[in-house]
Amino acid sequence: MSKNTKTLVGIIIVVVIAIAAYFGFTHTGSQASSDKSIKDLKIYFVPSKQPDQIVTMTKPLKGLLTKELKKEGYDVKNVDIKVGTSYEAAGEALSSGTADVGFIPGGTYVMYQDSVKPLLTATRAGLNKNFSDAAKWNNGKATEATTTQSSKYRSLFIAGPSEKGQALAKKINSGEKLTWEDLNSAKWGLSSTTSSAGYIYPSLWLNKNYKKTVADLKNTVTVDSYGSGMARLASGQIDIMPTYADARRDFASAWTTDYKQPKSIWAETNVIGVSQEIYNDTISVSKKSKTMTPELEKALSKAFINLAKTKEGKKVIAIYSHEGYEPAKSSNYDGERAAQKVLKDSQK
Missing domain, CATH: 3.40.190.10 (Periplasmic binding protein-like II)
Known part of the structure; x- marks a missing residue:
């Protein structure tokens, strides 16, 4: 085989390999692309x-x-x-x-x-209030957002404008500790059993403070959303509703419009219990x-x-x-x- 022939054969081999590699690559790429469809x-x-x-x-x-x-x-x-x-x-x-x-x-x-x-x-x-002491939330002023991002929040037990809700708030704001009877005699609005703020952490709080859970409460109703729960709280159908810490901010407008309450949500509701910090939704x-x-x-x-x-x-x-x-x-x-x-x- 002459030198020129060897060179030509070599070129052909390189071209064949290049073509094979090209089609192999495009086929593989096409397969990867289909996997991402x-x-x-x-x-x-x-x-x-x-x-x-x-x-x-x-x-x-x-x-x-x-x-x-x-x-x-x-x-x-x-x-x-x-x-x-x-x-x-x-x-x-x-x-x-x-x-x-x-x-x-x-x-x-x-x-x-x-x-x-x-x-x-x-x-x-984050919120400008983040207290473990319930009474410190009850200054009648709105809870405001801060510029700091947070991956945690608390569950607050909100007492409404009902006679019972106001009586519980009065005790908390005067520095008294609520008894189990105080809590057990109230009407509670609870969220789903897998709701962190509306069920799980309230149980942990009750267990820590009273060796009880929400399952021990004798007068509870299940609310299908925080919105419907707030409506019940406003109307006095329930006395207490555990909810996420900035819920009152979310429903401040609805409180006086949709729910037709005479005063602001900050004036008519009080915090009577505060959970430990909870990591946010996933x-x-x-x-x-x-x-x-x-x-x-x-x-x-x-x-x-x-x-x-x-x-x-x-x-x-x-x-x-x-x-x-x-x-x-x-x-x-x-x-x-x-x-x-x-x-x-x-x-x-």
Whole structure:
């Protein structure tokens, strides 16, 4: 074989290898691309606000999340948003894999932790009041947001304008300690059993102070949302409602308009109990989802963190008073685990 022939053969071999490599690369790339095509991403929200209000405010999330995931290489055809009929319904949807992503509180995550993984913890504006002493919340002035972000909050036990609610507030504000009889004789409005602020942490507080839980209270009703609970509190149907610390800020306007109360929520309600600090809500994912992968989890985390920094994104997550997100740690929710153990032990 001549030198020129050898050179030509060598060139041909190089070209063949290059062509083979090119088609191999494009085939692999095509396969990777198809793996990042998602037909339907299913997101569940808990009904801590009025369900129709949640649906309306979160509608733009479909386009915003699709756009952010596109930056991570994912082509999402549809984002399906649902509001669970209860906190447990959202937890069950994640647990079974019929939901891929859930906006759920820590208590709901812990209840379903075997099949649910927390991705992010929400951050909110901190409050200018953060006292463990209930009376210090009751200066008649509005609780205001600060510029500092916080990943924790408290559950407050709000006494309403009913005769009983006012009597309990009077004792607290005069420096007296409430007795178990004081609390047990009142009408309580409780949230879902996996609600951190509306059920779980109140149980932990009762256990710490009275060796009781909410299950021991003789006069309780379940409120399907904080909005309906506030309406009942305003009308005197219930005397006490445990709720998240900035709930009165959220319902200050409705108090005098929708609920038609003569005075402001700050004048007519008082704090009679304060829980320990609670880590904020989570954005969690289903371990049983056929759609979810470790790569998609990373992409979702980045997408939600970035989305929360935009003007449009902030409007969407404001439904839960979220202002940003940070990576979640399972250990942050050990308080939830301790509280749920108290509840389980009380049922034995």
